[in-house]
Amino acid sequence: MYDLTPNLDVTVDPGTNLLIRGPPLTGKRALALDILADGTTQGNGAIVVTTKDNADRVLADYEKRVAYEARPVAVVDCVTRQQGVSDVRDDERIKYASSPVDMTGIGIKLSEFLQAFYQDRGIEQNRIMVNSLSTLLMYSDLQTVFRFLHVFTGRIQSVDALGLFCIDSSAHDDQTLNTLTQLFDGIITTSEDAEPTARFGSS
16 A cells, blocks of 8 residues: 555555646645655655656755655656757666657656566565656647556556656646546645645546
């Protein structure tokens, strides 16, 4: 089980995928990072797939939450190479996809980290966040993103991990949001004037 307290009064089964949705500046990314960092203190693996910030910024923000240096914390960076920085190389902490359009590459890099943590190092609980689905939808059509997420969430389920996927709810129409919501076991909603709420299944 994955205990999401103190961020949310929720415990979820291994293999759960959650959509974190809300308007801009309502703390979706911070909430997801908090949940990952809380797992890091418990010995869980943490993998951040970032389509908005480069890996250095992600790790700097993570360091503010928990000392990660000797722990299984990794980033799939989809930003740096897209910005024209070509001389970066993958290492044990950071792997680089060419851009948010390169969904095949993103999936491969995630699988490499999952294999390193789950199979090679025997870490049975891993938390994965993707920030943000809205960026993927800027570069690709809904059908392409849906197919990618279908595989991605299935991979998380197959290794009993926890998946957290952020999306800007105000940037997409209802059809897009409803289509993507089908892929998730629950929804965490953030808002400007209230604490985040969690809803699961048909409840």
